[in-house]
Amino acid sequence: MQEQSRPAPAARVLVIVPAWNEEESLPSTVRDIEAAAAADLAAYDVDVLVVDDGSGDATARVAAAAGARVCSLPFNLGVGGAMRTGYRYAVRHGYDVAVQLDADGQHDARYLARLLPLVGEADLVIGARFAGEGERYRVSLLRGAAMKVLARTLSRMARTRLTDVTSGYRVANRRAMTLFALHYPAEYLGDTVESTVIAIRAGCTVRQVPVEMRTRQGGTPSQTPFKAALYLLRAVVALGLALVRRRPVEPMAPVELPGSAAA
Amino acid sequence: MSSSLVLGLLGSIALVAVLVELMRRRHLREKYAVTWFLVAAGVLLLTVAPGLLTLAADLVGVEVPANLLFFAASMVLLILTLQHSFELGRLEERSRTLAEELALLRLDLETLRQERDPES
Numbered sequence: 001m002q003e004q005s006r007p008a009p010a011a012r013v014l015v016i017v018p019a020w021n022e023e024e025s026l027p028s029t030v031r032d033i034e035a036a037a038a039a040d041l042a043a044y045d046v047d048v049l050v051v052d053d054g055s056g057d058a059t060a061r062v063a064a065a066a067g068a069r070v071c072s073l074p075f076n077l078g079v080g081g082a083m084r085t086g087y088r089y090a091v092r093h094g095y096d097v098a099v100q101l102d103a104d105g106q107h108d109a110r111y112l113a114r115l116l117p118l119v120g121e122a123d124l125v126i127g128a129r130f131a132g133e134g135e136r137y138r139v140s141l142l143r144g145a146a147m148k149v150l151a152r153t154l155s156r157m158a159r160t161r162l163t164d165v166t167s168g169y170r171v172a173n174r175r176a177m178t179l180f181a182l183h184y185p186a187e188y189l190g191d192t193v194e195s196t197v198i199a200i201r202a203g204c205t206v207r208q209v210p211v212e213m214r215t216r217q218g219g220t221p222s223q224t225p226f227k228a229a230l231y232l233l234r235a236v237v238a239l240g241l242a243l244v245r246r247r248p249v250e251p252m253a254p255v256e257l258p259g260s261a262a263a
Numbered sequence: 264m265s266s267s268l269v270l271g272l273l274g275s276i277a278l279v280a281v282l283v284e285l286m287r288r289r290h291l292r293e294k295y296a297v298t299w300f301l302v303a304a305g306v307l308l309l310t311v312a313p314g315l316l317t318l319a320a321d322l323v324g325v326e327v328p329a330n331l332l333f334f335a336a337s338m339v340l341l342i343l344t345l346q347h348s349f350e351l352g353r354l355e356e357r358s359r360t361l362a363e364e365l366a367l368l369r370l371d372l373e374t375l376r377q378e379r380d381p382e383s
Contacts, residue, residue: 051366071370074362085363089370186359 011096013044013116016086018079019103020053023062026103030066033101036109044116049089050103051082079168079191084184087172091181098177100170107169111211115171123176123204124196126162127169127211142228146235150193153239157197158206166192166235169211176204189238197242271310278303298343 015033019026030048037046050063054076063070071085083100090098097119101107111127118125147166155162168191172180179202185194200206282299285291309316309332320328 069370069374071366073366077359077362081359081363085366088363089367092367186356 010043010045011119012094013041013046013097013099014086014090014093014095015046015048015099015101015109015112016083016090017048017050017063017068017101017103018053018082018086019050019055019059019063020076020082021055021057021059022103023055023057023059025105026050026059027062027066029101029103029105029109030063030068032105033109033112034067036112040110040113041116044097047095049086051086053077053079053082078186078188080184080186080195083191083195084181084186087177087181087184090177091174095177096174098172098180100168100172102168106213108212108214111169111209112171115169115209115211118207118209119171119173121205122207123173124199124206125171126164126167126196126206126208127171128162128164128167128208129211129213140225140228142225142232146228146232149232150235150239154193154196154200154206157200160205160207162196162206162208164208165196167211168192172199179204185242187238188234190242193235193238194242197239201247267313268310271306275303275307275310278306298339298346302339 017026017029017033022029030050033046033048037044048068050059050068050070052060052063052070052072054073060070060072071089073082073085077085086100087098097116099112099115101109107127115125115127147164150165151163154165166189176199179199180195183195183198185191185198187194196206278299282291282296282303286293286296316328316332320326320331323331325331325334
């Protein structure tokens with residue numbers, strides 16, 4: 001929308017990593033982000049915030065040891081809760097850009113060099129699978145159908161091609177970040193699908209950038225036909241609810257978060 | 264005195280007594296107590312004047328008066344459960360917000376503490 005095509009030099013970027021019992025993969029994820037920041041993100045001032053979502057293992061400790069800031073939730077809230085915490089931190093501490101990236105190592109931090117420059121022209125940038133980058137990411141038929149329904153609907157709403165709206169790899173500018181700090185849903189699929197709907201309905205522009213997902217470092221995702229069907233149902237319900245919910249109010253600057261410190 | 268009269272009287276009086284005691288100890292908030300007082304009042308009314316139930320059943324065209332009573336009772340329970348689910352959802356949202364704020368405060372406190380004396 002604005003004229004500027006890329007963020008001002010040394011834009012402050014906060015990479016938010018929601019983590020629940022990820023002590024195995026987390027250290028390498030944090031190190032990868034820091035390596036990527038040192039290598040190709042010289043124009044940005046990158047900080048990493050790990051939101052420990054009530055983990056029972058040493059997630060918080062290994063994250064701190066790897067050099068990340070750690071914010072520990074007292075109990076498990078789900079990705080939505082962890083992410084809203086991260087967005088609130090980003091808003092209160094005056095970050096220009098907030099990145100959401102999974103702790104399990106699926107999301108390659110090196111793509112940030114491609115995602116971040118788009119922040120000038122879009123409010124929300126999604127790192128998308130199925131967009132032609134790398135090997136095809138395999139999913140079951142039903143799950144694939146659910147993802148297609150979601151992608152089509154949201155593409156129409158956003159007036160741009162979105163192929164992977166359930167991706168948890170996304171970059172938000174101040175506008176989207178501020179919106180999410182207030183309205184990030186906690187329900188299942190709320191962290192991806194509904195948050196995108198909220199952003200679109202609030203008038204944010206959304207773009208996607210093709211990314212290659214790495215195979216998960218921790219356990220394998222379980223996929224039975226029953227689970228896939230359940231996923232489809234929940235996806236449709238989540239989308240339907242997101243569409244009929246009351247329109248999220250976009251906070252005008254200054255942000256009225258309780259206890260908001262000077263940015 | 265018929266047994267149903269005794270049962271109804273005892274039941275409604277016991278319910279009112281428990282409600283008053285719970286409110287006295289501040290275990291029960293007024294907004295929930297109101298519904299239960301209405302239930303107790305209804306039971307009391309039907310106990311002293313059972314004819315009312317037959318009258319009401321005739322009015323709405325229910326053949327067996329007891330069925331009307333069961334229907335009304337299940338409706339009351341349904342509404343109460345719904346109210347509780349609603350309140351539960353609100354409480355969850357609030358505790359979620361509190362948990363998030365708590366975690367953020369803890370991080371800020373930790374950061375400040377380390378800035379003050381980096382040794383620790």
